[in-house]
Amino acid sequence: MTMGIVLKNRLEHSVEKMLSDVIVSVFRSNLKLVFGNRLFYNKDGSLRSVEMTISDRPLYLGDTENFTFWIERIDEKYVNEKEDEEYDWVDEGKNLYQVGYIENIRDIEGIVYKFVYEYLKLNPNDYFWFEDYAFCYKDMEKLSKLPYNPDWCYTNPRLV
Template sequence: MSSIIILKNIEDYSPELTISHFIKTAERADMYCFYITTKLDKDGHFYSAEGTLSEVDEITFKHIEDEENIRYVTFDINRAREVLYDSFTWLTEDKNYFWAADIENINHEYEFIFRFVIEYFKENSKDYLWFDDADWYYSASDILKLNQMPYNPEWCCKKIV
């Protein structure tokens, strides 16, 4: 697995709101969200954003000499574009879902990112989670069902529910 993709409905999508959801979700998951940088297009509209989710705060992160000793991931948030309509109908059968955000550099920290995913889907019940090399996905209700079960490290390799 190389990254976790969050699929959102393009019709009511707001990248700024998605950034806000990531920040609030990190707090609820007992994580820190920082290094958020936003890029704008030539007309001043949102183009993309990226950031870091970590088990330590930004100041601590800056001063750690060996990043391999802490758990962190990076994320990207994308803008919605008309050409993306129905781009995931082959997977979800729901129209108008697109690749809104992805969480990368997971480095086998599946339980760490699972904490974030659980909290995210508690507040984003219309979204889907997809692994970019899978032919299956999790709905928000699937993720919440996973949370009711003992942690299974296979959750990211095969569909459990």
């Protein structure tokens, strides 16, 4: 199983804003969204995390390519200098945290590509990390100008 992890500066993260951006990204990439698989709330009523399914066509038609996408709140008790530096290998000093993820991208890299491109277009300071490589909007923009490579997320974007 290969995950796709969203990395974002902790000070810029809001579950509600990310949810809005995911909805717009799904629309712009001509994919389908099943929202509300699971919703979790904080004691104050704010959204803590949400699970949704993103697919190439309506699920009721069967035989769809789809993935489960999670958005999560950053738990303040884990915010510290050590955690601020965990993803410095991606972009030093950006205080990147994991704020969402795709459960498994294997065999659906095409729809993941469409979604990631549109999401990063809306959030150019974020990253999507797959196995060994983290992709930013500039990387996706560069890839969009080339013939589609089904192994795009397993290839170092700096070498393309």
